[in-house]
Amino acid sequence: MEQPTPEQLRFVLESAILAPSADNHHRVRFTVSGDSIGVRLVDRRLPLEGGYKRVLLLLSLGALVENLTIAASRFAIATEALLLPDPAHPDVVLKIRLRPQAAEVDPLWSMIPLRHTNRALIFRGPAMSNEQRAELAVAVGTRPGNELIWLDETESRRQVLRLMRCAETERFRNPLLHEELFSAIRFDVGWQKSCTEGLPPGSLGVEAALRIFFAALRHWSLARLANIFGAHHLLGVRSCFLPCRLAPHLGLLATRRTDDQSVINAGRSFQRLWLVVTAHGRVLQPMPASALYAFPAASEEGIPAALQRHLVEGWKKVLGDSFPLMLFRLGSATQSPVVSGRRPLTDYLEGAWGV
């Protein structure tokens, strides 16, 4: 059987790293040997079981695998992704086998470089047609165990927005979450330029008049002072409540199981949905904090126990026995001139191989 050429492998892996990750930081390395690609974690092992950091990483890995699979289909190559870890090599989390001449071309491959996170304050209509909603349901349904829920009725949106606002406000109030959020923002590149890792400030949708204030808040001492006057509430309203309240659609990806494989599957479904949204000419912004801070071990990672319990109870009322994994607002908006970049593929490769 014909092996993929080095050019095909390069295209496939470059498409893989174009996948979204929580803070635009793919902490992985690829090793190719024969017909298989190993994915190794730079941090050596998965974060705490049951914690939100593990879920963020697995969702990003799922998106990466989905991009890789869709890109490989361009050359009729099928993939089989196996979630490890192998006890002998706990840092190798995934093995992806490539099977040439076994896949149909998936036209979504051409959407991979066009997809970006959009953080414009206002997403406009028109609302999706029934046909477009059905296409998104099919995209999510390609992996088992996932559910796509639209929160477009006044009452359901109000109920979920309360939970989202609580969690997003906490990101500005809690010193650990504040550090996590602001350390990912690359203030060193300025507001006009992109960067190959981390979040360029120009991609955040912050209004010109508010930029100095926002940048100053990266210093915890200032943020703490501003919070005495309620800055965290204002930021929760501006960064989450308003944009979600005004968006034509608010979506939720839920799952019936939260084991590692199910979360990877959800990451794959979400990425597929995002590429179909891109093909429809629409944009989205992921906002999963309220879902992830409800995970059982989140309080061991710095989420206040009372907030974690509040979120668990709130989600139970909305979803019953299912678990929320990803929330996103969706609509139409012009793309910001500044979007996140990626490091060159060679930075992600290790071992001797021919791409």
Ligand SMILES: Cc1cc2nc3c(=O)[nH]c(=O)nc-3n(C[C@H](O)[C@H](O)[C@H](O)COP(=O)(O)O)c2cc1C
């Ligand atoms: C699991 C996950 C969580 C994310 N959470 C957020 C978020 O809370 N807020 C946000 O604005 N973007 C979020 N994003 C989007 C990433 O910041 C974005 O994908 C990354 O910076 C790369 O930019 P790009 O999507 O334009 O390629 C998330 C993405 C993923 C995959």
